Amino acid sequence: MFLRPKARWVLDSRGNPTVEVDIDGFKGIAPAGASKGKHEARELRDGGKAFHGLGVSKAIDRFNQTMFPLPIFDNQANFDLFLEQKMAFLGANSTTAASIAFARWKAGEQKTGIVRYFTSIAHANGAPKALPSIPTPVANVINGGAHAGNRLSFQEFVIIPEASSLSEKIQIISEVYRELRKVLLKKFGRSAINVGDEGGFAPNLSNNRAPLELIMGAAEELGYSKKVKLGIDFAASQYYDEKKRKYVLAGKSMPAEKLLGYYLRLAKEFPIVYFEDPFFEEDFNSFALMKMRLPESLIVGDDLLCTSAGRVAKAVENGSCNTLLLKVNQAGTLSSALRAFAAARKAGWKVCVSHRSGETEDVFISDFAVGIGAELIKLGAPARGERTAKYNQLLRIAEASK
Structure with a gap:
């Protein structure tokens, strides 16, 4: 017997082509990022005029x-090893889509259900045994940086709800998002x-302080000031000048030490618990200093780690992080991503499974985050169909698990 995989192009949420792979009716679609780490697995694009x-x-x-x-x-x-050996030729967009499609096909063949299947392959890749669990959504409610056309240096301002159930957490996210819309409309x-x-x-x-004030103002208006924590994806490599080895914020140039002081002042003033990529993607030492100064906060590696087991190991050695941002297409296959996951878990880290800015209707990451027992999942705002599809899938899984 043989598998009959077929690739085709479909559109992502930015209207750009991406790769969908179909294996006997089981599909997977590769997302795409706008802000990319230099150590990510590389997509294969055509160049030229088309698209x-x-x-x-x-x-x-x-x-x-x-x-x-x-075969x-x-x-x-x-299967993933076969893909990894051919990734440079095929492109990580093809291998990511194929790896997801194969997982769905294999789960169907085994009749295990996709969530349980993800649990089993996490264990097979060396992760400590854990049961599936429902992650807390991390919602991006104000965009900046490479994700927007405004002048904010920081890329994402997120909220993390605190409640006993997923449905209540998503209700808090939805209501704060709608209240924030009212505030922005009235003010600007x-x-x-x-x-x-x-x-x-x-x-x-x-x-960059204004979004934090606006978000907390909306939360307070709803009586959620104690139920909403804040986070920032700084994507600091975007405002780092490699030649001068300085960060440039609002036209001001500063070294890492001064930038850390600025972050610490923000952390004192606002309930920020999540700090993603606060420094340049090669600056393991500054990450470590921040982790020392904010030991109770989540110091999250995205561009720093690129879902690489090797870079997680380096971060562990340097004491740089305590949370892995996991993006499968950064690694190119599920197995490669799960090796990074296993390394993070063995170090006692938390894990946040993440979407990309160029997403599709594929709800893979919702199933995956539950299956591997991730504490957090970044899904974007409770708006746009490619984002709400993933929130809705989480709600279905949570209901089925009762």
Whole structure:
């Protein structure tokens, strides 16, 4: 018997092509990021004029010529190893989609259910045994940086609800988001309620403190000031000048030590518990200093780690983080991503499974985050269909698990 995988192009949420792989009716779609770490697995794009150079015809042709037909692999690890050996030729967009599609196909063959299947392959990749669990959503409600057209340096301002059930957490997110819309509309006019790539509002602000004040004002209006914590994805590599080895915020140049002081002042003034990529993606030492100064906070590595087991090991050695941001397409296969997950778990870290700014209707990450027992999941705002699809899938899983 043989597998009959087929690749095709579909659109992501930015209207760009991406790769979908279909294995006997079981599909997987690769997302795409706007702000990318330099150590991410590389997509294969066409270049040229079509789709402004972002076409994926080359990736699809290579996949269909190389991968059809295929012998039936006995497990996810062997299939993913086959993909990893060909990733440079196929592109990580093809291998990511294929790895997800194979997981769905294999779970169907085994009749285990996709969530339980993800639990089993996490264990197979060396993660300490854990049961599936419902993660807390991390909601991006104001966009900046590479995800918006405003002048905010920081890329995402997020809220993390505190409640006993998923449904209550999502209710808090939804109500704060709607209240924030009212606040922005009243204060800045209709242009302030335009949304960015991930559904968060993109008001024309330049002061990085202002979004924190606005979000907490909306939460307080609803009586949620004690139930809402804040987080920031700084994406600091975007405002780091490598030649000068300085960070440039609001036209001011500063070294890492001064930037850390600024972050610490924000942490004293606002209930910020989540700090993602606060420094340049090679600056393990500054991450470590921040972790020492804020031992109770989540110091999250995204561009720093790129869902790489090797970079997680380096961060553990340097004491740089305590939370892995896990994006499967950064690694290129499920197995590669799960090796990073296992390394993080063995170090006692928390894990946040994450969407990308270029998403699709695929709800894979909701099933995956539950299956591996991640504490957190970044889904964007409770707006735009490609984001709400994932919230809705979490609600279905939570209901079924009662």
